[in-house]
Amino acid sequence: MTTSPSSSDTSKEVQARLVEGWRQMSAARRFALVDAWSRDIRVLAEVGIRRRAPSATSPETLIELGRVLYGREVVTDEVAVAVRARTDSSAGP
Numbered sequence: 001m002t003t004s005p006s007s008s009d010t011s012k013e014v015q016a017r018l019v020e021g022w023r024q025m026s027a028a029r030r031f032a033l034v035d036a037w038s039r040d041i042r043v044l045a046e047v048g049i050r051r052r053a054p055s056a057t058s059p060e061t062l063i064e065l066g067r068v069l070y071g072r073e074v075v076t077d078e079v080a081v082a083v084r085a086r087t088d089s090s091a092g093p
Contacts, residue, residue, distance in 0.1 A: 045069060059087040 010018075022030060042065070049056065049064045056064070063083050066075035 042069065059084045062087070 025033075045068045046061065046065050049061050049068065053060070053064070063075060063080045066079070066083075
């Protein structure tokens, strides 16, 4: 397998060491790292949304998070309406 730098500032030698490190890890360790990174990305995205729209409600934040993570093509206005309806009904009387 040929490896090319993952970015313009990563040398071929460093890239090869990174690939070898990933190959030596157990599947469980690789999964744990990717899972942690995914959670971190979600938290950072939510922090960014709350910073840009501090008065957004929880449903609005959730909708925007979905749009950031999955795209507006996936989280359409219809999905947003359904999320609002579901969160409004779960709030209770």
